[in-house]
Amino acid sequence: MAGGRGALRVPERWTDYIPLGCRMPGTRFIAFKVPLKKSFDQNLLPEERFSPRDLIRKVEERKEELGLIIDLTYTTRYYGREDLPPTLRYTKIVTMGHKIPNKKTISMFRYMVKKFLTRNKDNDKLIGVHCTHGLNRTGYLVCRYLIDVEGMEPNAAIELFNKSRGHPIERINYIRDLQKRALKNSCEPKNSGSDVFREKGSAPAKPQKQLVKHHPSQAPLAVPRSPSSTKEQRPDPRAQGQPQELGHGHRALGQRQQEHLEQRHLEQKKLERRQQKKLKQLEQNHLERHHQEQRQQKKQNHQEQRQKKKLKHLEQNHLEQRQQKKLKHLEQNHQEQRQLEEQHHKKMKHQEQRQLEEQHHLEQRQQKKLKYQEQNHEEQRQQKKVKYLEQNHLEQRQLEEQNHLEQRQQKKLKHLEQNHLEPNHQEQRQKKMKHLEQNHLEQRQLEEQHHLEQREQKKLKHLEQNHQEQRQQKKLKHQEQRQQKKLKHQEQRQLEEQHPVEQRQPCSSAPRNCWLPQELSPARKRRRRKHELKEQEMS
DSSP: OOOOSGGGOOOTTGGGSOSEEEEOTTSOEEEEOOOOOGGGGGGSOGGGOOOHHHHHHHHHHTTOOEEEEEEOOSOSSSOOGGGSOTTSEEEEOOOOSSSOOOHHHHHHHHHHHHHHHHHTSSSOOEEEEEOSSSSHHHHHHHHHHHHHTSOOOHHHHHHHHHHHHSSOOOOHHHHHHHHHHHHHHHHSOTTOSOOTTOOTTOOOOOOSOOOOOOOTTSOOTTSOOOTTOOSOOOOOHHHHHHHHHHHHHHHHHHHHHHHHHHHHHHHHHHHHHHHHHHHHHHHHHHHHHHHHHHHHHHHHHHHHHHHHHHHHHHHHHHHHHHHHHHHHHHHHHHHHHHHHHHHHHHHHHHHHHHHHHHHHHHHHHHHHHHHHHHHHOHHHHHHHHHHHHOTTOHHHHHHHHHHHHHHHHHHHHHHHHHTTOOHHHHHHHHHHHHHHHHHHHHHHHHHHHHHHHHHHHHHHHHHHHHHHHHHHHHHHHHHHHHHHHHHHHHHHHHHHHHSOOSSOOOOOSOOSSOOOOOOOOHHHHHHHHHHHHHHHHHO
8 A cells, every 4th residue: 555656655665664663761862763644644543643743742651741743754745744743842853864964963963952052941742853764864863862861871871772762773974973982072171161051150160170269378298397395496597488380370370370271261152152153044944945945845835726627617617518418409309209209190190090991991891791791681680780899808708609509409409309200319418418427527537636645635734744843842842851961960970079979889870872662652553654655655
């Protein structure tokens, strides 16, 4: 997921490092990698995201509070001052990567740290320092401050930073330059009072050894007095002259040293003023750069807004054009549909007219036929008319025809009986009637057998389903009984283990593991018989 293009591109190897380190013991420094604003989240997984809000939340979870953030990155695209709360101080010291920071950046870093420490003496707020990965530039400036200001050894400062950050400093040129600080600090005089960033109101550095001032009223140091001595010692004129000359030379040396110290103090004040002026100029330059960057950002935002407006306007025009084309296309389709509907309507009218004409012609033909049939068969003509007119009652017509046929047959039979049919013909008729009755009885028997078979099959299916349900219930009961027996057996074993019996009586019953043949129950025999009958029927 890490990647992207342009301003939203995630820094290289940014996801390989821990977001936040621990507080360096004995200091207020805490190092972390650069937090990324919300617009970078589209190129990161949820577990890889680290925003300014996440930074503040994680610090608060440790029951600590950030008071200052020093940003050492060489760009402003990762996040801005507006992404941080207003109560949190934020300063940006633009620092190039891969190169050792120059004197201006080091002095600016010292000045900002000391200024924050003087203002926050009463609280325990932290100073958060970060570059892109929170390792090389951050580690160099923090260790340089601990070496130059706090007097820590370089290797100890580097180890302290590496443990607190969770990752070691990677650039070898930074580590070598920090290790050289030990040699330079050993060559410089201790407590020389050359610290440029001394707090306002603090007294100048005093030398380690001060010469003793001798007052003219005091006795010379070369001639000690011994009140306990009983003998009076006469001072030699040569001895009296020597201490006077020594005391005079000693006074001259003390005055020269005082003048020299005053000159050095004045020079130090001048240097402090010059450096304060330089720092003010640096701050002004930094502010001007920050204002220029803000102006450029505003211009870029304004240009982006104008481009967005243009794009929106173009999109609106494009949408309007598309809508107009759609409307034209819809109108054309509507006109075509109307034309097609008109053509279809004309065709339908023409078809209806043709159908009406055909119907009229058919009716005429039918009328002619009916007239011709009426002439030949008056009775049949009336019946056909009734049947033809009653098209919605076909069933009634068939019933009437059947009744008519039956009546004719009856008439014929009566007529035959009246004319004294021959005896052979009557016997044949009786045989036919018997044969029909037998066929009818056989059909009824077959139907009854088929019905009985279906009923038996249904009963067998029902019995099988009941049998399966009973078997499942018995299985469940058998499993429950086995579980209960197991539980009882385990309880008995536990009781036997807790209270062992000295002499166990032999068990009279047969062992559990032995198998004995058992006779089948009558219900089981019935089931087997039914099963055999079903197999026979199926075969």
